[in-house]
Amino acid sequence: MRYFEQPKKRKKKIKQIVVHCSASDFGDKDKIDEWHKNRGFKSCGYHFVILNGNVSSNSYDKAKDGVVEYGRNWWENGAHVRGHNKNTIGICLIGLPKKIHSLPFGVFTIKQLRSLFCLLYEAIRFFELSPNDIVGHNEIVNYDNDPYNDKLCPGFNVEFIRKVFKYMPGIYFRRHCG
Ligand SMILES: [Zn+2]
16 A cells, blocks of 8 residues: 555545546646635645646646645545535546546646556555546536536546456556556
């Protein structure tokens, strides 16, 4: 275990993992912390943020591409989907999709996707979930009065990810995820 090795502070049941995008072409956990505080949240509302190398609007650091940063502790409620923050984990990919891509590669980097799959693989085992428990923000009920909850996020059809977990043998993940 790599991402979820912290002891369980409470017996909290995680039922779903929700995949998001930042709707920005740059950023990191600290930037999101700032953006979310401006929106009135206590801190970054996601549990994990997966970087694309563009930490600020005018810098690129190859070493940051695919890096997973921690937001809130997984046992704390996130602030990422209104009405669904109690038993979910929120993962945010830095990226700015303009439309729903049939594959996520249009906006997210290969390294981001690799990190996402490794994180999800571990989450599925740690929380005893099935691939069907991985959902996109755009698949969860929308609230018309929430301007931040649009149907675009995360910019691709997360069914793609569920299929990978249904059909890809576990050995692939064990080999490629440290
Ligand atoms: Zn979202």
